[in-house]
Amino acid sequence: MPSTTAKTSTTQNSSGANAPRPIERLVLTGFMGSGKSTVGRSLAQRLGWGFVDLDSLIEQRDGRAVSRIFEESGEAAFRAVETEALISSLQESQLVIALGGGALETTANRQALSAASQTCIILLTASFETLYDRCQQQIAAAESSLPIRPLLGDREAAAARLAHRDANYRETANLVLDTTGHQPEESVDTLLALLRGIL
Ligand code: S3P
DSSP states (O other), X not given: OOXXXXXXXXXXXXXXXXXXXXXXXXXXXXXXXXXXXXXXXXXXXXHTOEEEEHHHHHHHHHSSOHHHHHHHHOHHHHHHHHHHHHHHHTTOSSEEEEOOTTGGGSHHHHHHHHHOTTEEEEEEEOOHHHHHHHHHHHHHHOXXXXXXXXXXOSHHHHHHHHHHHHXXXXXXXXXXXXXXXXXXXXXXXXHHHHHGGGO
16 A cells, blocks of 8 residues: 555634535645656546646647647746636535646645645655656657656756655655555545545
């Protein structure tokens, strides 16, 4: 079973009464290759909840692939649409949201997440080698002429980016799940068992 650490359990309602309110949104965060989209989609299916992959929502709204937005408009333009997509997704209930790996670098996104009630933020981690290898496999399988992960870079650049982001990931998360050596369905099983009491 993947190993986990939990920082918080349930939220309290605004009247101050002690009855915990159920979690209405699960937000998956983590570096590129951590499995946010795969685990998130399956988690949503097993809960009977909706699923939003933030990168896909951005592509729908913008009409261009993420790689094309980076290429033609730059990272800042991508981050602006990402914030809009996150804020609107956080209005919905019974929803699993898979963030892009860089979403927590934007202050507005971290603020929106910390202000969101009844929302559990789950960090998926894995060893750097695992993350990088998963990304390389996905790149090899993709048919895009543009890089499907414009910010991944080479091994050294990716390791530096992960090191730079790690504190933000861990500070924002309510729950951390290490997926190294585990299939996505095992991670989903572990999460469902952990979340049973608060959903
Ligand atoms: C990014 C990660 C990507 C995507 C964009 C930027 C990042 O999502 O949002 O390419 O900054 O790490 P994934 O984490 O799903 O690859």
